[in-house]
Amino acid sequence: MSEEARKPAGRKKFELDPKLSEYRGIWVFVEHERGVVHGVSWELMGEGRKLADKLGVELSAVVMGSPADDPRKFCREAFVYGADKCYLIEDALLKNYRNQPFTKGLTDLVNAYKPEILLLGATTLGRDLAGSVATTLKTGLTADCTELNIDAEIRSLLATRPTFGGSLLCTIQTLNYRPQMATVRPRVMAMPQRDESRSGAIIEATLSLLETDIVTKVLDFIPDENSNKVNLAYADIIVSGGKGLKKQENFQLVRDLARVLGAEVGATRPVVQSGWVEAERQVGQTGKTVRPKLYIAAGISGAIQHRVGMDSSDVIVAINSDPNAPIFDFATYGIVGNAMTILPALTEAFRKELHGRKAVVA
Amino acid sequence: MLHIVVCIKQVPDSAQIRVHPVTNTIMRQGVPAIINPYDLYALEEALRIKDKFGAYVTVITMGPPQAENALRKALSFGADDAILVTDRAFAGADTLATSFALASAIGQIEKNMPVDLVFCGKQTIDGDTAQVGPGIAKRLELELLTYISSIESVNAAKREIVVQRRSEGGVQVLKTRLPSLITMLEGSNEMRFATMPNMIRAAKTKVSRWDRVAAGIEDVSNIGLKGSPTVVSKVFAPSPKTVKAEMVQTESNDPQDLAASLLMRMFTKFPQVREEIARSAN
Ligand SMILES: Cc1cc2nc3c(=O)[nH]c(=O)nc-3n(C[C@H](O)[C@H](O)[C@H](O)COP(=O)(O)OP(=O)(O)OC[C@H]3O[C@@H](n4cnc5c(N)ncnc54)[C@H](O)[C@@H]3O)c2cc1C
Ligand SMILES: Nc1ncnc2c1ncn2[C@@H]1O[C@H](COP(=O)(O)O)[C@@H](O)[C@H]1O
Numbered sequence: 001m002s003e004e005a006r007k008p009a010g011r012k013k014f015e016l017d018p019k020l021s022e023y024r025g026i027w028v029f030v031e032h033e034r035g036v037v038h039g040v041s042w043e044l045m046g047e048g049r050k051l052a053d054k055l056g057v058e059l060s061a062v063v064m065g066s067p068a069d070d071p072r073k074f075c076r077e078a079f080v081y082g083a084d085k086c087y088l089i090e091d092a093l094l095k096n097y098r099n100q101p102f103t104k105g106l107t108d109l110v111n112a113y114k115p116e117i118l119l120l121g122a123t124t125l126g127r128d129l130a131g132s133v134a135t136t137l138k139t140g141l142t143a144d145c146t147e148l149n150i151d152a153e154i155r156s157l158l159a160t161r162p163t164f165g166g167s168l169l170c171t172i173q174t175l176n177y178r179p180q181m182a183t184v185r186p187r188v189m190a191m192p193q194r195d196e197s198r199s200g201a202i203i204e205a206t207l208s209l210l211e212t213d214i215v216t217k218v219l220d221f222i223p224d225e226n227s228n229k230v231n232l233a234y235a236d237i238i239v240s241g242g243k244g245l246k247k248q249e250n251f252q253l254v255r256d257l258a259r260v261l262g263a264e265v266g267a268t269r270p271v272v273q274s275g276w277v278e279a280e281r282q283v284g285q286t287g288k289t290v291r292p293k294l295y296i297a298a299g300i301s302g303a304i305q306h307r308v309g310m311d312s313s314d315v316i317v318a319i320n321s322d323p324n325a326p327i328f329d330f331a332t333y334g335i336v337g338n339a340m341t342i343l344p345a346l347t348e349a350f351r352k353e354l355h356g357r358k359a360v361v362a
Numbered sequence: 363m364l365h366i367v368v369c370i371k372q373v374p375d376s377a378q379i380r381v382h383p384v385t386n387t388i389m390r391q392g393v394p395a396i397i398n399p400y401d402l403y404a405l406e407e408a409l410r411i412k413d414k415f416g417a418y419v420t421v422i423t424m425g426p427p428q429a430e431n432a433l434r435k436a437l438s439f440g441a442d443d444a445i446l447v448t449d450r451a452f453a454g455a456d457t458l459a460t461s462f463a464l465a466s467a468i469g470q471i472e473k474n475m476p477v478d479l480v481f482c483g484k485q486t487i488d489g490d491t492a493q494v495g496p497g498i499a500k501r502l503e504l505e506l507l508t509y510i511s512s513i514e515s516v517n518a519a520k521r522e523i524v525v526q527r528r529s530e531g532g533v534q535v536l537k538t539r540l541p542s543l544i545t546m547l548e549g550s551n552e553m554r555f556a557t558m559p560n561m562i563r564a565a566k567t568k569v570s571r572w573d574r575v576a577a578g579i580e581d582v583s584n585i586g587l588k589g590s591p592t593v594v595s596k597v598f599a600p601s602p603k604t605v606k607a608e609m610v611q612t613e614s615n616d617p618q619d620l621a622a623s624l625l626m627r628m629f630t631k632f633p634q635v636r637e638e639i640a641r642s643a644n
Pocket of ligand 1: 241242243244245267268269270271282283284285286287288298299300301302303304305306309319320321322325337338339340376378487
């Protein structure tokens, strides 16, 4: 998108093309892989619920999968997270994600049931699918949003996303096109509460495709070695280190604290670029978005590109030797000092605290 | 011989962009223009296929006249031909309109020499949408292969390609037909250095300039601002959090005291953090 070339549109009176006013309701695409729904789908369900209530329309889930995945159970989960309806395509061709059958299935559903808003996670799968579906339907798509809202008067989705490396935000609308599409990164929206009493209607559709129609074949799937180990985006406690730790050996102090807390280890981009830790551990605009209950940042300046990935953490503790470091502008607690001495002291203090509690329990 | 088209975009070096503190506008003066870093992985991968199997590599960009510099740079790395698609009518294009224009231009390229592979970067650092690649693929009915981390084999005779694709939690090995469109993952290779002969050739090669008619676009309703379903309705600075950190200090300011003081304050105000730690440390 070339926002730079475009001036913000003036507030002219807008009227929706009557042909498009039959598009109603909000859809969330439910992404799952190897039997597990990606958390971003439920986060979007929570957000979709709010938008649907503002528009006074139904919220629907879209589930596509092979019978082996038992996709019907994902529909039931979707109701628990706020959906009123679930559109379901169950077909063995949907066993592994492939662009062609998923694009066909989702596009056909949209053309048949006409939702006004369609939301997907900004994951590798979601971005692949969203771009293809938007082009096939010739409609607008706003990628990687951080905030969604509704202009109820003109039934328009207000999709806000960072631009120019996060230094500015822009709100984008898709006016005379339907559906209005947007993708949102994992962990940007909060996880909604479950409501076990909820249920809804499942609407089944078929995928009119044969395996021989599908050009791309999946030869193999190689799971990541540490895919079950590094789950930064969904960690509840994270200890992160920045360039202020000076050298790779000192990064061990971050790991030591993380071990005592049962926390995941995070890092800034320069730390990843220096090869101190794996790329999966980068937090920020070009890394992961996280929202743990506790985020401890040691030797991190708090640059905007790092901040956008972590400032929805519940409690942020910052350790920095510079009292004017930007991180102190948004942390919950700040300690001015040398991370190389504060980190071991914290590790010790938490260890004592935890042992103290254990002794009481025993 | 294989014909590969690589889509590159000239972008401002976002590491050097500053926002004017009062007017919230982008201060571009003096910000150098670079080839979108992600597109270099695409170009390098195309050049590797050329080295291995023999291929003709055409680079294409849609942008203002000065984007020609990006194309010359690509020629100096070893691309064979370069096309600049430039027309005032393209201004204000969003991803749908951009992919329409590029797809149409690639359609014109194809008239001279069939295209087997189109390469794009994973995303741009200014637009950052990762949608232009999928858009081009759908319009030209190319097989779409996004987030490709490596190309295992290209069989020109059987018109088959095998690639590794990054997906959530693992890598898919996919086999598909040519023509296809690949968006290349970062870190998958490293851009070569320009060689002296290529630099000389790049300086001499004529970069073709195509306006919208040359790019095969008659109808202006699909391009530029008119062809863009999305409109930017507001640009603003993130609202700074007004609450600053509560600073933890002690008389001695020695690490043990600071640590103890932090724990006491934090656990008093946020007992749920204490519970979380007790749970996860087990
Ligand atoms: C397009 C783009 C995307 C980017 N994406 C990301 C991203 O996703 N994630 C990311 O993190 N960054 C990203 N960056 C980089 C970002 O702009 C910053 O450069 C980076 O976050 C800074 O990392 P740092 O805080 O570790 O290092 P520095 O900025 O070098 O800060 C080090 C800090 O440590 C403090 N310090 C020094 N010594 C000590 C000590 N002994 N004890 C305690 N503190 C000490 C210093 O006061 C300083 O505040 C991106 C940049 C660009 C241009
Ligand atoms: N104006 C353009 N000219 C040529 N290629 C482009 C242009 N815009 C985007 N691309 C290609 O599409 C990819 C994805 O761009 P984007 O959707 O903007 O993130 C880029 O990495 C480029 O390969």
